[in-house]
Amino acid sequence: MSAPTLNNTSSPAPAGRTTRAKAKKPAPGRRYGMGTWAIWALLVVGAAVVAFPFYWMFVTSVTPGGQATSNEFYLWPEAFTWSNYEEAFTRLPMAQWIANSMTIAVIGTVLSVFVSMLAGYAFAKFRFRGRTMIFFLYLLTIMVPIQVTLVPSFLVIVKLGLVDSIWGVILPGAAEATAVFIARQFMLSLPHELIEAARMDGLGELKIFFRIVVPLSGPLVGVLAILAFMGRWNEFLWPMMVLQGEESQTLPVGLASLQGGEAFASPWGTILAVATISVIPVLVIFLIFQRQFVRGIASTGLK
Numbered sequence: 001m002s003a004p005t006l007n008n009t010s011s012p013a014p015a016g017r018t019t020r021a022k023a024k025k026p027a028p029g030r031r032y033g034m035g036t037w038a039i040w041a042l043l044v045v046g047a048a049v050v051a052f053p054f055y056w057m058f059v060t061s062v063t064p065g066g067q068a069t070s071n072e073f074y075l076w077p078e079a080f081t082w083s084n085y086e087e088a089f090t091r092l093p094m095a096q097w098i099a100n101s102m103t104i105a106v107i108g109t110v111l112s113v114f115v116s117m118l119a120g121y122a123f124a125k126f127r128f129r130g131r132t133m134i135f136f137l138y139l140l141t142i143m144v145p146i147q148v149t150l151v152p153s154f155l156v157i158v159k160l161g162l163v164d165s166i167w168g169v170i171l172p173g174a175a176e177a178t179a180v181f182i183a184r185q186f187m188l189s190l191p192h193e194l195i196e197a198a199r200m201d202g203l204g205e206l207k208i209f210f211r212i213v214v215p216l217s218g219p220l221v222g223v224l225a226i227l228a229f230m231g232r233w234n235e236f237l238w239p240m241m242v243l244q245g246e247e248s249q250t251l252p253v254g255l256a257s258l259q260g261g262e263a264f265a266s267p268w269g270t271i272l273a274v275a276t277i278s279v280i281p282v283l284v285i286f287l288i289f290q291r292q293f294v295r296g297i298a299s300t301g302l303k
Contacts, residue, residue, distance in 0.1 A: 222292020
């Protein structure tokens with residue numbers, strides 16, 4: 001009986017393999033319709049309109065004497081100079097203003113995020129009598145204008161001896177209703193079964209908060225950090241009332257003081273140089289937390 005012979009000729013590839021091989025070929029370039037190009041054009045025009053005031057502010061800050069007093073409008077100065085920034089740091093206590101604003105913004109942001117997340121966790125995951133009523137009464141404070149609470153809040157600060165202190169600016173805004181509302185809405189989306197399982201394992205509430213809730217709340221932290229930092233950095237009325245000395249002022253208050261009094265003679269180039277510096281930290285914080293901000297807003301909107 002003869003042994004079977006082996007055929008060395010290659011057999012045709014299965015149909016499925018051929019199909020998968022064809023699928024790996026690079027797809028042709030995507031073609032956009034007229035509607036898509038029109039949307040992109042509108043977005044570019046809108047972005048240019050929004051960014052132009054910042055660009056004009058920067059151009060004026062690097063123009064000798066400032067562009068605001070010039071009779072001719074131009075998009076780039078003929079002579080580029082940093083003298084306006086040098087004048088801002090030599091004539092004004094800019095370094096102290098920046099340090100004060102940064103201290104208040106950073107400490108206030110950390111405190112606001114921490115308190116808001118704790119309050120949102122309590123309102124979302126704890127069951128106690130009157131929880132919904134307390135939450136809605138707390139939200140009603142959003143409708144109260146800040147001018148109504150200025151005098152009572154200032155009297156409290158005076159009684160505590162915190163006038164002309166950064167803590168007098170930081171503490172009254174440690175628990176804002178808007179931040180607590182955002183935190184509570186986000187906490188509702190966290191799996192309640194995971195928290196109950198941790199409680200059954202014997203973990204305390206603080207350990208559950210720091211080991212489970214906080215690691216799952218990255219988008220929420222991004223949203224709260226951006227909102228709190230922007231609010232603290234740009235706050236004007238309350239720091240102006242609490243901080244009395246010139247060197248204890250924040251950057252927005254110092255910027256406003258350049259437009260009146262003895263500093264009225266300051267050129268617009270110097271004023272807009274200070275304004276340009278005041279915008280930079282907010283842009284940096286937004287660029288750092290922009291992804292978490294978008295994810296956090298989307299997650300909050302689901303509830």
